[in-house]
Amino acid sequence: MSEMKRRVFVLCAMLAVAGGSLFAPVHAADPKPVGRVPSPTVKIEKGEKCVEPTDVIRRDHMKFILHQRDETMHRGIRTTKHSLKNCIDCHADPKTNSVLGKDGFCESCHRYAAVSMDCFECHSPAPRKQTGGANTSAAHAPGSAP
Amino acid sequence: MSLDRRQFLGLGAAAAGVALAPGLHLIDLVQARSPEDKVNALTRWGLLIDTVKCADCEACVTACHEENGVTGHNRPATDAQWIRKVGLRDKRTGHVQTLPLMCQHCESPPCVDVCPTGASFKRADGIVLVDKHICIGCRYCMMACPYKARSFIHEAVTDQKPDVPRGKGTVESCTLCVHRVDRGQIPACVEACTKDGGQAMVFGDLNDRDSEIHKRLRSEPSSQIRPDLALNTGVRYQGL
Numbered sequence: 299m300s301e302m303k304r305r306v307f308v309l310c311a312m313l314a315v316a317g318g319s320l321f322a323p324v325h326a327a328d329p330k331p332v333g334r335v336p337s338p339t340v341k342i343e344k345g346e347k348c349v350e351p352t353d354v355i356r357r358d359h360m361k362f363i364l365h366q367r368d369e370t371m372h373r374g375i376r377t378t379k380h381s382l383k384n385c386i387d388c389h390a391d392p393k394t395n396s397v398l399g400k401d402g403f404c405e406s407c408h409r410y411a412a413v414s415m416d417c418f419e420c421h422s423p424a425p426r427k428q429t430g431g432a433n434t435s436a437a438h439a440p441g442s443a444p
Numbered sequence: 445m446s447l448d449r450r451q452f453l454g455l456g457a458a459a460a461g462v463a464l465a466p467g468l469h470l471i472d473l474v475q476a477r478s479p480e481d482k483v484n485a486l487t488r489w490g491l492l493i494d495t496v497k498c499a500d501c502e503a504c505v506t507a508c509h510e511e512n513g514v515t516g517h518n519r520p521a522t523d524a525q526w527i528r529k530v531g532l533r534d535k536r537t538g539h540v541q542t543l544p545l546m547c548q549h550c551e552s553p554p555c556v557d558v559c560p561t562g563a564s565f566k567r568a569d570g571i572v573l574v575d576k577h578i579c580i581g582c583r584y585c586m587m588a589c590p591y592k593a594r595s596f597i598h599e600a601v602t603d604q605k606p607d608v609p610r611g612k613g614t615v616e617s618c619t620l621c622v623h624r625v626d627r628g629q630i631p632a633c634v635e636a637c638t639k640d641g642g643q644a645m646v647f648g649d650l651n652d653r654d655s656e657i658h659k660r661l662r663s664e665p666s667s668q669i670r671p672d673l674a675l676n677t678g679v680r681y682q683g684l
Contacts, residue, residue, distance in 0.1 A: 371575050374483035374567060376626050383606055420576055420611030422604045 338410035488570035496683035499642035507636030513605035524595035547618035549678035555585035
């Protein structure tokens with residue numbers, strides 16, 4: 299009986315490995331709608347790559363920013379690598395100047411995963427330096443002509 | 445000439461300092477902090493406000509609320525106030541003086557004593573803050589503060605400054621512009637007072653003997669508000 303159990307276990311393990319290797323490339327690529335299945339909008343606006351590998355940051359971003367939150371708040375450590383402001387600076391949509399909204403980087407994924415986030419009840423969803431859109435040029439201001 | 449004990453010890457420390465190699469100190473001196481260093485108790489930030497120079501203006505209040513994105517709803521009873529101008533009138537002579545009043549960044553803050561969650565805390569460098577991630581909005585700290593320095597946010601907030609998160613249901617107060625101080629800048633109120641006001645405010649490290657605030661406090665009379673409470677405030681006043 300135990301021999302039988304072991305065989306089933308080995309078979310399951312092999313299937314799992316095979317399945318993992320088959321589906322891994324699909325997950326690594328940008329999610330695209332497959333048929334009627336909805337998928338979140340993942341738009342990377344700025345920067346070559348994230349501060350952590352994609353699979354790590356997708357799984358653990360909340361742990362990084364939670365840790366950084368206490369470091370900054372209580373110990374005054376203001377490194378930018380895992381700070382929420384750094385996330386927003388890269389990921390805010392230049393059109394809406396925000397990470398929120400239907401196609402916003404944070405909101406679209408969180409809505410898809412049905413995970414509520416409270417960050418933006420207090421934190422600004424806009425980047426520190428405006429990436430465009432709302433930025434008006436002073437050269438066109440009235441009265442600047444001689 | 446006779447030396448007392450203090451002078452003798454001082455001379456000894458000076459001799460020890462000279463004897464050591466350059467760059468090696470017995471006592472760490474306060475240095476500019478890099479972003480990855482945590483704050484430490486070698487520094488204690490403080491303010492000195494000269495009420496004689498304090499002009500009849502609101503430059504500090506305007507600058508503070510602009511810097512920190514503090515907006516109201518035209519409801520003075522409940523709108524947040526991080527700093528306010530207080531007028532004092534001598535009943536006999538009619539003499540009126542004004543002074544800015546904000547969180548006094550006490551060494552033994554009553555708001556921290558009463559906080560049930562640990563949200564109200566004092567940073568190692570003496571800045572008293574509210575960790576709004578932990579704050580449950582019970583407002584005990586507002587009751588405990590003898591200076592009425594804290595405000596409760598009653599309504600949902602939008603358009604916060606990226607450096608200054610603010611949200612409904614939490615208590616807040618002057619942070620001594622902690623985000624600016626950590627960058628090596630001075631608080632917005634002090635900057636505004638120096639530029640547009642009466643040059644009445646000085647910001648600095650109360651522990652640094654070479655800082656202007658330390659020199660002034662050492663050589664000129666100053667006072668705390670409610671010294672009877674023995675809170676050892678970080679904000680000191682002159683001319684009261």
